[in-house]
Amino acid sequence: xxxxxxxxxxxxxxxxxxxxxxxxxxxxxxxxxxxxxxxxxxxxxxxxxxxxxxxxxxxxxxxxxxxxxxxxxxxxxxxxxxxxxxxxxxxxxxxxxxxxxxxxxxxxxxxxxxxxxxxxxxxxxxxxxxxxxxxxxxxxxxxxxxxxxxxxxxxxxxxxxxxxxxxxxxxxxxxxxxxxxxxxxxxxxxxxxxxxxxxxxxxxxxxxxxxxxxxxxxxxxxxxxxxxxxxxxxxxxxxxxxxxxxxxxxxxxxxxxxxxxxxxxxxxxxxxxxxxxxxxxxxxxxxxxxxxxxxxxxxxxxxxxxxxxxxx
Amino acid sequence: xxxxxxxxxxxxxxxxxxxxxxxxxxxxxxxxxxxxxxxxxxxxxxxxxxxxxxxxxxxxxxxxxxxxxxxxxxxxxxxxxxxxxxxxxxxxxxxxxxxxxxxxxxxxxxxx
Numbered sequence: 001x002x003x004x005x006x007x008x009x010x011x012x013x014x015x016x017x018x019x020x021x022x023x024x025x026x027x028x029x030x031x032x033x034x035x036x037x038x039x040x041x042x043x044x045x046x047x048x049x050x051x052x053x054x055x056x057x058x059x060x061x062x063x064x065x066x067x068x069x070x071x072x073x074x075x076x077x078x079x080x081x082x083x084x085x086x087x088x089x090x091x092x093x094x095x096x097x098x099x100x101x102x103x104x105x106x107x108x109x110x111x112x113x114x115x116x117x118x119x120x121x122x123x124x125x126x127x128x129x130x131x132x133x134x135x136x137x138x139x140x141x142x143x144x145x146x147x148x149x150x151x152x153x154x155x156x157x158x159x160x161x162x163x164x165x166x167x168x169x170x171x172x173x174x175x176x177x178x179x180x181x182x183x184x185x186x187x188x189x190x191x192x193x194x195x196x197x198x199x200x201x202x203x204x205x206x207x208x209x210x211x212x213x214x215x216x217x218x219x220x221x222x223x224x225x226x227x228x229x230x231x232x233x234x235x236x237x238x239x240x241x242x243x244x245x246x247x248x249x250x251x252x253x254x255x256x257x258x259x260x261x262x263x264x265x266x267x268x269x270x271x272x273x274x275x276x277x278x279x280x281x282x283x284x285x286x287x288x289x290x291x292x293x294x295x296x297x298x299x300x301x302x303x304x305x306x307x308x309x310x311x312x
Numbered sequence: 313x314x315x316x317x318x319x320x321x322x323x324x325x326x327x328x329x330x331x332x333x334x335x336x337x338x339x340x341x342x343x344x345x346x347x348x349x350x351x352x353x354x355x356x357x358x359x360x361x362x363x364x365x366x367x368x369x370x371x372x373x374x375x376x377x378x379x380x381x382x383x384x385x386x387x388x389x390x391x392x393x394x395x396x397x398x399x400x401x402x403x404x405x406x407x408x409x410x411x412x413x414x415x416x417x418x419x420x421x422x423x424x
Contacts (some may be wrong), residue, residue: 151421166338177396181334238385 003106013115014073019046021068027304056174064261067203071210079218088204112195122226124281125190127270135223146212153248157193165243186280187228191268201260220267230264231248315412316372322405323365329401331366332394351377
């Protein structure tokens, strides 16, 4: 498959939550390189009912997710490029992020299954199977390496009792009461929960965090684990006090307008590999016990143009 | 010896909706904070044959324990959402409280 086609597929395969297409992607094909320009925009956001539910959220919650998603798509492609020893460069401009691939006209035999799995949030993990120590160390090293240049925290939780507490908080603060108390994001109930939040709100940090999460997630999947993301968290529930030291939060100090959002990456083995990825084992609100994923529903956000002669 | 009894009754019109159910972490919290400290001596839940009425009876060690429970911000936070859920699904809820005077022998029954 041509490198350009692969890259385009990887853009479409990037994880996104509930149809949130937070950016446009302009791909320019040159004779000796491919440039992808990712521009943050709300133009392609669809009105998924779950997005309407979240209209109450403060702007910085919408914003952090936007930059995380931008990082995820770039990280998705970076992982592929690194795996195939293809040089590239990521540039941050004021209005957009650019990924420049230093070659074109490559024909690569590839299987994108890894990226297809990454796109879907796994819902039910076998929490009796811990993440092996080698994988844990690989992921931890990647996070520590990231934090050597970024001002954030490394939070890796594999203690079942703490994960149970995190799971109880994995719902948006305004959704409690519309749903029964036991209904929470099922994927938080996993073997290893990771979050690498910034110390202070910073869009560029969230972009780089998204790139890191793509690396962590794809690494975990390539080591035969499943992954799921959780961005819902009940910051207003006083039970946060019981996990605040671990999450580097101070319940009595922040408000919903000032709290720095956490994004959780959940890792583990499938509880029942014969079931679809979005099957929910625990008691839930869904008629067929599967939680649908809302994929990117338009292809219009990606444009490709061929540039005959590059102007230097 | 004076105990404090609280009876919470929930009634729904049909079985298309469920009664509010706390998550298991909330049950852990109440167990650790109130049962293990002896502030709640016993709690029972009964559901009617028609499944339309649920009666939860909680026996507190004393009025002070009940007041601590009712002013606990974790309990208040959940209660706010439980009320919202009940309003949304038209579930009626009432709370009745009473002092119970028991003999020392009967009190020992609550000391599980």
